[in-house]
Amino acid sequence: MTSMEAKQRQTRLLSIAFQAFCILLGLVLMAPVIYCVLCSFMQESEIVSTDLHLWPDGFYLGNYIAVITQTKIFRFMLNSFIVAFVSSLARVVTSCLAAYAFTFFNFRGKNLLFLLVLGTMIVPAEMLMVQNYFTTGELGLINTYAGMMIIYLVSGANIFLIRQNFMNYPKDVRDAALVDGCGSLRFFWRILLPMSGPVLATVFISSFVNVWTTYLWPLMVTNKEEMRTVQVVITMLNSSELNSLYGQVMAAAVVILIPSIAVFVLFQRRITAGLMAGAVKG
Amino acid sequence: MKAGKRIGKTLEPYLYLVPSFIFLIGFVYYPFIKNGWLSLNIVNQFREIREFAGLRNYVRVLSDPEFYQAVGNTFIYVLVTVPVSMVIAYFLAVLARKKRKASIVYEVLFALSMATSDAVIAVIFQLMYSNQLGVINKLFGTSIDWLNDPKYALLSLMIIQIWHNIGYNFLFMLSSLRGLSGEVLEGASLDGCTGLKLHTKVILPLVSPMLFFLLLKDIAYGMTVSSYTLILTGGGPNGTTQTIITYIYQKAITSTNYNYAFAATMLGFAISAVLISLSMILEKKKVHYT
Numbered sequence: 001m002t003s004m005e006a007k008q009r010q011t012r013l014l015s016i017a018f019q020a021f022c023i024l025l026g027l028v029l030m031a032p033v034i035y036c037v038l039c040s041f042m043q044e045s046e047i048v049s050t051d052l053h054l055w056p057d058g059f060y061l062g063n064y065i066a067v068i069t070q071t072k073i074f075r076f077m078l079n080s081f082i083v084a085f086v087s088s089l090a091r092v093v094t095s096c097l098a099a100y101a102f103t104f105f106n107f108r109g110k111n112l113l114f115l116l117v118l119g120t121m122i123v124p125a126e127m128l129m130v131q132n133y134f135t136t137g138e139l140g141l142i143n144t145y146a147g148m149m150i151i152y153l154v155s156g157a158n159i160f161l162i163r164q165n166f167m168n169y170p171k172d173v174r175d176a177a178l179v180d181g182c183g184s185l186r187f188f189w190r191i192l193l194p195m196s197g198p199v200l201a202t203v204f205i206s207s208f209v210n211v212w213t214t215y216l217w218p219l220m221v222t223n224k225e226e227m228r229t230v231q232v233v234i235t236m237l238n239s240s241e242l243n244s245l246y247g248q249v250m251a252a253a254v255v256i257l258i259p260s261i262a263v264f265v266l267f268q269r270r271i272t273a274g275l276m277a278g279a280v281k282g
Numbered sequence: 283m284k285a286g287k288r289i290g291k292t293l294e295p296y297l298y299l300v301p302s303f304i305f306l307i308g309f310v311y312y313p314f315i316k317n318g319w320l321s322l323n324i325v326n327q328f329r330e331i332r333e334f335a336g337l338r339n340y341v342r343v344l345s346d347p348e349f350y351q352a353v354g355n356t357f358i359y360v361l362v363t364v365p366v367s368m369v370i371a372y373f374l375a376v377l378a379r380k381k382r383k384a385s386i387v388y389e390v391l392f393a394l395s396m397a398t399s400d401a402v403i404a405v406i407f408q409l410m411y412s413n414q415l416g417v418i419n420k421l422f423g424t425s426i427d428w429l430n431d432p433k434y435a436l437l438s439l440m441i442i443q444i445w446h447n448i449g450y451n452f453l454f455m456l457s458s459l460r461g462l463s464g465e466v467l468e469g470a471s472l473d474g475c476t477g478l479k480l481h482t483k484v485i486l487p488l489v490s491p492m493l494f495f496l497l498l499k500d501i502a503y504g505m506t507v508s509s510y511t512l513i514l515t516g517g518g519p520n521g522t523t524q525t526i527i528t529y530i531y532q533k534a535i536t537s538t539n540y541n542y543a544f545a546a547t548m549l550g551f552a553i554s555a556v557l558i559s560l561s562m563i564l565e566k567k568k569v570h571y572t
Contacts, residue, residue, distance in 0.1 A: 019384040022377055026391025029374075032445065033398065035417060036406045047409075052420040098302040105295035113299060120310045122558065126506035126527050127550050130534040130543060131313030134329065154305040184294060213399030215509045216527075220535070231401040235513045246409055253402045264397030265390055272453050 033257070040064070040251040047246045063251035070248075071233070072226065073255060080212055080229040081259075082145055087152040088207040092200055094154045099162035100188050104174055120156035126216065133220045147221045148229070152211050158203050165199040166192070198270065205267045212260050230256045314551075321544035329540055339545035349546060351521045352529040353553065355436060359525065360504035360557075363443040368496060370444070371451030376481075378452075379459045389456065396449035400509035407442050408514055429514055432522045439510045439523055447503075451496055458492040459485070490569045498561050505554045526550045 040063050041056040141147030177187045218229040237249045323331045343349050374392045410417050411428035428438040470484045508527035517524040534543035
């Protein structure tokens with residue numbers, strides 16, 4: 001009896017040690033982010049000191065105050081938010097409509113059209129950016145929100161993912177609903193979409209994080225300061241024109257990281273579930 | 283009235299496809315075809331066709347040592363960052379597989395890098411890599427100018443990429459490891475299959491569809507990297523961090539040399555198509571679907 005208790009206690013201690021080790025490993029892995037947070041609370045003299053200095057001497061808030069008062073950080077965040085939010089919403093709408101047609105209708109050219117959707121998934125978007133930049137310019141959308149969003153409004157992968165989800169839905173329920181006088185659009189809007197909440201949330205959230213973190217496209221299609229997104233601005237802060245201090249750049253980095261990390265921590269399970277669903281036979 | 287209704291019924295699915303296809307055609311197929319056509323012509327700085335060139339643009343790009351350097355760098359980048367980040371992520375997923383009290387804490391820590399952005403991570407590493415005040419040189423007592431030394435610049439960018447990839451790969455591997463049935467694993471270990479053998483003979487084949495998916499995703503992503511180069515090195519020093527995308531970007535946007543840029547884009551497509559097909563062959567041989 002006592003030896004068993006001793007053994008139990010031993011496994012418990014081992015488990016605690018193991019978990020402590022994992023947390024430590026996680027902290028080491030996240031060292032760059034932690035370092036960034038620590039630096040954001042340092043005075044400039046601490047950061048540029050020649051010896052190793054990892055812990056801020058005091059809880060210095062000057063960097064954050066400088067970022068808020070000297071840059072239009074909230075305007076940049078609003079730009080990023082509008083672009084990420086609206087294009088993710090649009091993506092959900094366009095993908096759902098297309099997936100609805102591909103799942104519940106038979107029509108001429110269906111297979112060819114679906115192949116065209118799949119084809120877009122193999123073409124790397126980055127290689128199309130130069131031509132798309134010209135198109136955006138010809139449409140007069142440089143320095144506009146529409147221009148910043150235009151290549152994110154549809155995603156072949158999202159159409160595919162939502163179609164996979166709709167396909168689990170029994171077809172006879174729709175037939176029955178239509179016989180009962182429920183219109184096709186009404187069925188889509190009132191019955192199908194509410195039942196597909198999880199996959200729509202996944203598409204929306206992963207698309208939001210995607211667009212929020214994107215760099216090259218908003219860099220290409222904006223050149224006015226007030227239209228910049230946070231991702232573009234952060235790389236310009238420590239260039240000579242704005243001449244910010246390291247501490248301020250790190251403070252701005254923290255401010256920019258907070259929304260995407262918050263979304264990620266809150267919705268981690270949902271994002272994973274959606275990614276998995278898309279991966280199974282993707 | 284009745285005929286109109288029937289036409290409406292036939293048109294209905296097409297109407298649902300219109301919004302998607304406007305953008306898929308306008309921003310995927312149209313630029314692809316236009317780029318392909320323009321690459322066969324000599325264009326001026328306003329992208330107006332001056333004369334048909336056949337494959338002359340391709341010959342010029344293919345005899346440009348800078349292009350080979352960019353392709354070579356991209357290959358090194360993919361060959362190093364993809365396997366290394368997958369191995370590290372697999373190791374972390376094995377550690378985190380069993381659910382424990384503190385699981386949620388270290389799971390989030392292991393996965394968190396996927397919530398960060400290229401740009402923010404780049405400026406953090408820029409400070410850490412700094413020659414004079416960088417924490418990396420201070421920690422290891424070195425005085426390497428990481429981002430400006432031709433020997434270390436590409437390595438420095440690859441370290442950032444590996445770090446960034448770990449979170450995403452970890453999350454996938456974790457959920458696929460957790461999806462394995464406990465009975466299979468117990469049975470295998472009872473049969474004397476333990477340690478490394480358990481992983482190579484039992485677990486890896488079982489999760490191979492997931493590994494393949496990650497491999498494809500990471501390769502496709504690695505082939506089109508550009509942010510770290512554009513933000514941190516501008517392709518330098520001596521072109522050692524130039525990638526295919528930054529080569530195209532600099533030819534097209536910085537120096538408006540469209541003849542090079544458009545041909546290089548088509549070559550870039552071809553290269554990534556070849557890589558994707560190669561991974562498909564690997565899939566046929568190594569991936570087990572149950």
